[in-house]
Amino acid sequence: MAKSASSTVDTTTLAEPVRFLDPDGRFAPTPAAERFASMLDELTEADRLEFYRDMAVVRRFDIEAGHLQRQGQLGLWVPSHGQEAAQVGSGRAARAQDTIFPSYREHAVARIRGVDLLDVLRMLRGLTHGGWTPAEVGNFRLYTLVIGSQTLHATGYAMGVGLDGAPTGDPSIDEAVLVYFGDGATSQGDTNEAMIWATSYQTPQVFFLQNNQWAISVPVSRQSRTPLVDRAAGFGMPATQIDGNDVLASYAATRYHLEHARSGGGPAFVEALTYRIGAHTTSDDPTRYRAADELALWESRDPLIRYRKYLENEGVAGSFFTGVDEEAADFAADIRRRTLELGPPPVDTMFDHVYSEEHPVPVAQKAWLSDYEAGFTEGES
Amino acid sequence: MSGPGVLTMAKALNQGLRDAMSADDKVLVMGEDVGPLGGVFRVTEGLHAEFGGSRVLDTPLGEAGIVGAAIGLAMRGYRPVCEIQFDGFIYPAFDQITSQLAKLTNRHEGSATFPIVIRVPYGGHIGAVEHHQESPEAYFAHTPGLRVVSPSTPNDAYWMIRQAIESDDPVMFFEPKSRYWPKGDVDLTSPASPLHASRLVRSGRECTVAAYGPMVSVALQAAEIAAAEGTSIEVVDIRSLSPIDYGPLLASVEKTGHLVVAAEASSFVSVSAEIAATVTERAFFSLEAPVLRVGAFDAPFPPAKLESTFLPDADRVLEAVDRSLGY
Numbered sequence: 001m002a003k004s005a006s007s008t009v010d011t012t013t014l015a016e017p018v019r020f021l022d023p024d025g026r027f028a029p030t031p032a033a034e035r036f037a038s039m040l041d042e043l044t045e046a047d048r049l050e051f052y053r054d055m056a057v058v059r060r061f062d063i064e065a066g067h068l069q070r071q072g073q074l075g076l077w078v079p080s081h082g083q084e085a086a087q088v089g090s091g092r093a094a095r096a097q098d099t100i101f102p103s104y105r106e107h108a109v110a111r112i113r114g115v116d117l118l119d120v121l122r123m124l125r126g127l128t129h130g131g132w133t134p135a136e137v138g139n140f141r142l143y144t145l146v147i148g149s150q151t152l153h154a155t156g157y158a159m160g161v162g163l164d165g166a167p168t169g170d171p172s173i174d175e176a177v178l179v180y181f182g183d184g185a186t187s188q189g190d191t192n193e194a195m196i197w198a199t200s201y202q203t204p205q206v207f208f209l210q211n212n213q214w215a216i217s218v219p220v221s222r223q224s225r226t227p228l229v230d231r232a233a234g235f236g237m238p239a240t241q242i243d244g245n246d247v248l249a250s251y252a253a254t255r256y257h258l259e260h261a262r263s264g265g266g267p268a269f270v271e272a273l274t275y276r277i278g279a280h281t282t283s284d285d286p287t288r289y290r291a292a293d294e295l296a297l298w299e300s301r302d303p304l305i306r307y308r309k310y311l312e313n314e315g316v317a318g319s320f321f322t323g324v325d326e327e328a329a330d331f332a333a334d335i336r337r338r339t340l341e342l343g344p345p346p347v348d349t350m351f352d353h354v355y356s357e358e359h360p361v362p363v364a365q366k367a368w369l370s371d372y373e374a375g376f377t378e379g380e381s
Numbered sequence: 382m383s384g385p386g387v388l389t390m391a392k393a394l395n396q397g398l399r400d401a402m403s404a405d406d407k408v409l410v411m412g413e414d415v416g417p418l419g420g421v422f423r424v425t426e427g428l429h430a431e432f433g434g435s436r437v438l439d440t441p442l443g444e445a446g447i448v449g450a451a452i453g454l455a456m457r458g459y460r461p462v463c464e465i466q467f468d469g470f471i472y473p474a475f476d477q478i479t480s481q482l483a484k485l486t487n488r489h490e491g492s493a494t495f496p497i498v499i500r501v502p503y504g505g506h507i508g509a510v511e512h513h514q515e516s517p518e519a520y521f522a523h524t525p526g527l528r529v530v531s532p533s534t535p536n537d538a539y540w541m542i543r544q545a546i547e548s549d550d551p552v553m554f555f556e557p558k559s560r561y562w563p564k565g566d567v568d569l570t571s572p573a574s575p576l577h578a579s580r581l582v583r584s585g586r587e588c589t590v591a592a593y594g595p596m597v598s599v600a601l602q603a604a605e606i607a608a609a610e611g612t613s614i615e616v617v618d619i620r621s622l623s624p625i626d627y628g629p630l631l632a633s634v635e636k637t638g639h640l641v642v643a644a645e646a647s648s649f650v651s652v653s654a655e656i657a658a659t660v661t662e663r664a665f666f667s668l669e670a671p672v673l674r675v676g677a678f679d680a681p682f683p684p685a686k687l688e689s690t691f692l693p694d695a696d697r698v699l700e701a702v703d704r705s706l707g708y
């Protein structure tokens with residue numbers, strides 16, 4: 001009989017990850033953070049405030065979406081609560097020309113790149129399998145639900161960047177690719193193949209792992225007996241482990257590796273240690289597999305509270321936070337109002353875009369359905 | 382290159398790939414051993430020398446990686462032609478083909494196309510070890526979003542690979558291994574048929590045999606034998622398994638009243654079963670007998686010394702023709 005996996009391993013105790021802000025919001029870089037510190041120099045005061053706005057608005061949006069699901073307005077919700085710093089820091093580290101391949105929980109990154117978060121809800125309301133046009137929203141590709149599949153798409157895309165002649169040496173135009181995945185995805189073959197290919201072809205790419213400790217009900221200790229960041233060395237990739245609840249660490253490490261990748265330095269791996277405060281999805285009940293004290297520990301490391309303390313220590317006025325809270329509430333109210341207005345698409349759209357060029361089967365079945373439904377209408381008249 | 386020639390199917394495919402790569406520098410060839418070796422069947426022979434390693438990619442060994450990376454390359458504007466080395470090696474890529482590639486056009490709702498060709502050498506008669514002689518086409522024909530074709534002659538191979546590469550949809554391109562080496566006329570000036578057309582390849586009066594890929598030559602052989610015995614068989618090359626062009630087939634059945642569908646694949650839940658069902662629906666009153674299927678047995682592909690019994694041959698086709706005509 002296999003040994004049972006122990007409950008979540010707090011890998012933050014195994015090594016000091018890159019961290020700038022301690023849990024009380026004090027600027028106290030760890031030794032590992034020093035090499036990334038220069039990345040923070042280019043951040044303006046406005047940038048630092050924007051990070052907070054990004055996190056707070058998406059936190060409020062996430063709560064609203066959870067309510068909408070409980071009220072029957074969404075089939076499912078995928079909470080991002082607790083992972084805002086990992087997402088906002090990395091998302092803001094990408095340049096406009098970069099391409100981002102999300103998994104399905106990166107709502108904060110989606111918003112940063114210009115996705116109307118209503119489009120995320122349209123998917124979870126059962127109205128679309130896509131929702132946006134990547135080229136119109138900062139090259140933010142579609143969510144991918146099969147675990148790890150997007151890592152290969154990201155690697156292929158990054159191979160294409162290389163085949164197109166990158167790098168030119170100008171970081172304002174040279175592109176990089178940022179791909180998100182979780183601790184569960186590290187066990188998938190696709191994810192491992194993606195890293196093999198990326199290092200083989202030296203793609204301009206950053207693999208951003210949000211290790212939120214749980215793959216639905218299975219702890220990361222079942223996925224790996226070694227810190228996941230250590231796996232990168234086996235692929236031949238530099239790797240950095242960060243405190244994923246520190247938005248500055250997430251920004252600096254991701255920025256550093258993206259800039260290195262876009263300049264021709266090859267792929268890199270970032271492991272963000274974070275925690276899924278909520279359920280995997282609204283179909284899940286984490287009290288069945290997680291201890292209350294573990295949750296309490298991670299709640300004490302809340303990324304939003306930590307960053308707010310930091311900004312307050314830096315002298316940011318209370319009116320800023322009040323203003324962001326109001327903006328977040330307005331955003332959530334607007335999302336609610338627009339969600340309730342969303343009706344189903346016309347039924348025959350299921351036949352559209354099955355192929356990009358005409359194929360007789362969907363054409364015939366669309367016509368058949370139209371006649372079939374018309375038959376009911378005639379019967380009523 | 383222009384003008385007619387006599388080529389093997391492997392050479393015709395090679396020429397088709399070369400001409401497609403010359404015509405469009407976004408066309409890439411990628412797979413295991415497709416570079417300096419030229420592929421295990423030499424279909425990509427010489428392409429690496431001519432176009433270089435950034436157009437002909439010898440990839441790491443991983444089928445999911447080949448198809449998954451091709452998807453990303455297509456998102457970047459490339460037109461990848463993937464080689465899966467053998468039929469039975471395609472399953473590690475099954476998610477990337479059926480859950481990703483097949484659905485991505487639909488998920489993008491018109492904002493992206495995925496012009497990817499996946500070449501799959503398939504079928505038996507080469508005496509190979511396990512997983513090297515299979516016919517997995519039904520899995521892919523069953524999946525909306527994929528197009529599935531299989532040439533039976535060098536001329537079709539040349540034109541169909543070029544047409545498949547020009548298609549903006551994903552195309553599963555099944556190459557009958559047993560037909561790689563026989564030579565045939567190739568007219569390099571113009572295609573005989575559109576990619577998804579089926580075609581009458583032998584006229585007859587009494588029974589129609591529909592076949593595709595490796596079984597077309599077997600059906601024609603059966604028709605020769607039958608003709609010597611006084612039975613007139615008509616043969617339709619289906620060529621495209623998704624979509625299926627029923628026009629020539631229905632016209633033939635309306636004439637003969639009898640249909641036998643022959644394939645190397647096992648018959649249970651097969652493309653042959655789909656053809657039998659559809660012809661029954663659409664030509665019911667023309668049929669003088671039930672549509673019969675001839676295929677491999679519903680067992681795992683056996684060790685090679687048994688394959689000549691496992692796979693259908695001209696005699697098994699004729700046995701079915703006799704049963705049909707006996708109704």
